[in-house]
Amino acid sequence: FRVGWNVDEKDWPLMPALPSYGYGRERKGPRFCSLIHGQNLKDVVITGHNGSINGQGEVWWLKHRRRMLKNTRPPLVQLMWSKDIVITNITLRNSPFWHFHPYDCTNVTVSDVTILAPISGAPNTDGIDPDSCEDVLIENCYISVGDDAIAIKSGWDQYGIAYGRPSSNILIRNVTVRSLVSAGISIGSEMSGGVANVTVKNVRIWDSRRGVRIKTAIGRGGYIRNISYSNITFDNVRAAIVIKVDYNEHADDGYDRNAFPDITGISFKKIHGWGVRVPVRAHGSNYIPIKDITFQDMSVGISYKKKHIFQCSYIEGRVIGSVFPKPCENLDVYDEQGQLLKSGAVLNSTEVDYDI
Ligand SMILES: *[C@@H]1O[C@H](CO)[C@@H](O)[C@H](O)[C@H]1NC(C)=O
Ligand SMILES: *[C@@H]1O[C@H](CO)[C@@H](O)[C@H](O)[C@H]1NC(C)=O
Ligand SMILES: *[C@@H]1O[C@H](CO)[C@@H](O)[C@H](O)[C@H]1NC(C)=O
Ligand SMILES: *[C@@H]1O[C@H](CO)[C@@H](O)[C@H](O)[C@H]1NC(C)=O
Ligand SMILES: *[C@@H]1O[C@H](CO)[C@@H](O)[C@H](O)[C@H]1NC(C)=O
Ligand SMILES: *[C@@H]1O[C@H](CO)[C@@H](O)[C@H](O)[C@H]1NC(C)=O
Numbered sequence: 001f002r003v004g005w006n007v008d009e010k011d012w013p014l015m016p017a018l019p020s021y022g023y024g025r026e027r028k029g030p031r032f033c034s035l036i037h038g039q040n041l042k043d044v045v046i047t048g049h050n051g052s053i054n055g056q057g058e059v060w061w062l063k064h065r066r067r068m069l070k071n072t073r074p075p076l077v078q079l080m081w082s083k084d085i086v087i088t089n090i091t092l093r094n095s096p097f098w099h100f101h102p103y104d105c106t107n108v109t110v111s112d113v114t115i116l117a118p119i120s121g122a123p124n125t126d127g128i129d130p131d132s133c134e135d136v137l138i139e140n141c142y143i144s145v146g147d148d149a150i151a152i153k154s155g156w157d158q159y160g161i162a163y164g165r166p167s168s169n170i171l172i173r174n175v176t177v178r179s180l181v182s183a184g185i186s187i188g189s190e191m192s193g194g195v196a197n198v199t200v201k202n203v204r205i206w207d208s209r210r211g212v213r214i215k216t217a218i219g220r221g222g223y224i225r226n227i228s229y230s231n232i233t234f235d236n237v238r239a240a241i242v243i244k245v246d247y248n249e250h251a252d253d254g255y256d257r258n259a260f261p262d263i264t265g266i267s268f269k270k271i272h273g274w275g276v277r278v279p280v281r282a283h284g285s286n287y288i289p290i291k292d293i294t295f296q297d298m299s300v301g302i303s304y305k306k307k308h309i310f311q312c313s314y315i316e317g318r319v320i321g322s323v324f325p326k327p328c329e330n331l332d333v334y335d336e337q338g339q340l341l342k343s344g345a346v347l348n349s350t351e352v353d354y355d356i
């Protein structure tokens with residue numbers, strides 16, 4: 001496929017919308033098939049002496065920006081309803097859309113993979129999006145792209161609730177990521193089938209707008225439970241830890257206004273960094289409170305003097321041991337020995353620095 005205006009979408013077969021999304025994600029109706037596509041497979045290996053699979057996404061990004069596409073752009077590699085997948089020792093670059101999208105798959109390993117796209121002007125070029133997947137390992141990777149480097153998902157609003165397949169047992173370790181436009185590692189915002197049992201460790205996030213982000217909204221339903229982040233380093237990141245519950249982007253107007261996602265059991269340990277503007281911005285809401293959150297052993301050097309740099313609202317949990325900068329008052333404070341020093345206050349006003 002040549003770069004330029006020559007790409008002809010008619011060369012790209014159309015596929016039905018994903019059942020847990022209802023829509024093509026960007027456009028109603030069907031979506032373009034990915035360059036490398038598989039369904040109902042077992043034992044899939046994609047590897048090759050660090051060679052590249054280049055999606056030549058430039059023309060797709062341009063046509064997307066000019067609203068010239070009638071269907072949702074294709075991922076570079078998409079595997080659906082498959083198991084025992086290994087992607088190793090290759091470089092994926094310049095996908096038209098997400099780079100690797102395992103959908104409702106089990107036992108997926110991505111290791112020693114480099115994923116590259118321009119850090120701006122390459123819309124929706126997420127690195128890896130495990131979506132309704134179970135038993136996923138992502139390790140020893142370098143990802144620098146134009147949207148989220150890794151985004152864990154599980155379907156959208158009423159379609160995702162009906163499909164009902166969580167993403168669970170996901171381990172991400174020893175990866176270095178950069179996302180100037182979005183976030184290093186995200187959960188959501190499509191998470192209606194639930195996301196649970198995620199471990200993120202030994203991760204370095206640099207030159208990014210946000211470090212780790214959890215995003216959801218009313219209408220999603222589902223849950224985000226038992227998520228643990230440890231030994232995370234932020235280097236030149238605007239907002240390091242972000243939880244946002246009003247990400248109001250919906251497939252259509254048919255979402256359930258009473259489908260409140262449950263956010264429970266999120267822990268952050270050994271969090272370090274420098275050049276960070278806002279270390280924590282965790283805002284729940286009356287309908288979607290953040291429950292059982294832990295910050296332990298955290299020291300993040302800030303680059304910007306502002307009053308509310310550790311921002312929280314509608315949040316319940318604790319800080320343990322040494323936490324810098326000074327945590328918000330909502331949280332209980334324990335010493336290293338587990339002794340309660342101070343109970344958290346119920347402070348639910350949302351003070352947000354919108355300029356970040
Ligand atoms: C990965 O690719 C490199 C470079 O070609 C090669 O030396 C190495 O043996 C490969 N590793 C594996 C596990 O295939
Ligand atoms: C793999 O290739 C990318 C560029 O395509 C390069 O940046 C990276 O250093 C290579 N990794 C290894 C292990 O050779
Ligand atoms: C997961 O996939 C790998 C690679 O195909 C395979 O070796 C392993 O046995 C699988 N694990 C399970 C539990 O099936
Ligand atoms: C971490 O990943 C890098 C590749 O990104 C690799 O060179 C290094 O050996 C890995 N470290 C460990 C401890 O596995
Ligand atoms: C998370 O792990 C717990 C403990 O192993 C297990 O009971 C639960 O079913 C898991 N959750 C999901 C969604 O797989
Ligand atoms: C939390 O998730 C981890 C895996 O990330 C799992 O080992 C553990 O059993 C889970 N705990 C609960 C209470 O579900």
Ligand SMILES: *[C@@H]1O[C@H](CO)[C@@H](O)[C@H](O)[C@H]1NC(C)=O
Pocket residue numbers: 174201202203204231233
């Ligand atoms: C913490 O993560 C970094 C990579 O960001 C790694 O080099 C280091 O060994 C990890 N520390 C521990 C104690 O695992």
